[in-house]
Amino acid sequence: MAGKYEIYKDRGGKHRFRLKASNGQIILASQGYSAKTGCKNGIASVKKNGRYAKQFERCTSRNGKPYFLLKAKNGQVICKSEMYNTERAMENGIASVRKNAPGGAIVEV
Numbered sequence: 001m002a003g004k005y006e007i008y009k010d011r012g013g014k015h016r017f018r019l020k021a022s023n024g025q026i027i028l029a030s031q032g033y034s035a036k037t038g039c040k041n042g043i044a045s046v047k048k049n050g051r052y053a054k055q056f057e058r059c060t061s062r063n064g065k066p067y068f069l070l071k072a073k074n075g076q077v078i079c080k081s082e083m084y085n086t087e088r089a090m091e092n093g094i095a096s097v098r099k100n101a102p103g104g105a106i107v108e109v
Helices: 036-049 087-100
Strands: 004-009 015-020 026-030 056-060 066-071 077-080 105-108
Touching: 004 036, 015 036, 015 087, 026 036, 026 077, 026 087, 036 066, 036 077, 056 087, 066 087
Parallel strands: 004 105
Antiparallel strands: 004 015, 015 026, 056 066, 066 077
16 A cells, blocks of 8 residues: 545645654644645645655754654745654655655545
8 A cells, every 4th residue: 555645624624634654653744724625736845855865854852852844845835744753764755755855645534
């Protein structure tokens, strides 16, 4: 089973998407979009940029947990990852995005 993008509405009525790996684990979550078309454009941007290692910015939270940002070529943040316990786990997350992002199916939940 390949990875997939799930489009959903949050409690505030915003459209969001999450990228899930083939094991069902969420590996990326989007910001809220007022229109579904914006959400779909965000997915297209992840599909386009998620395959390139240079589009990932590695970060550390205030409490020392590693996470990453996926950025478009213009530097705009597309998505933020979850917080990881180790840098190795974060790197595995990046590898999973690079593997699952380009060909992920899109489903609405």
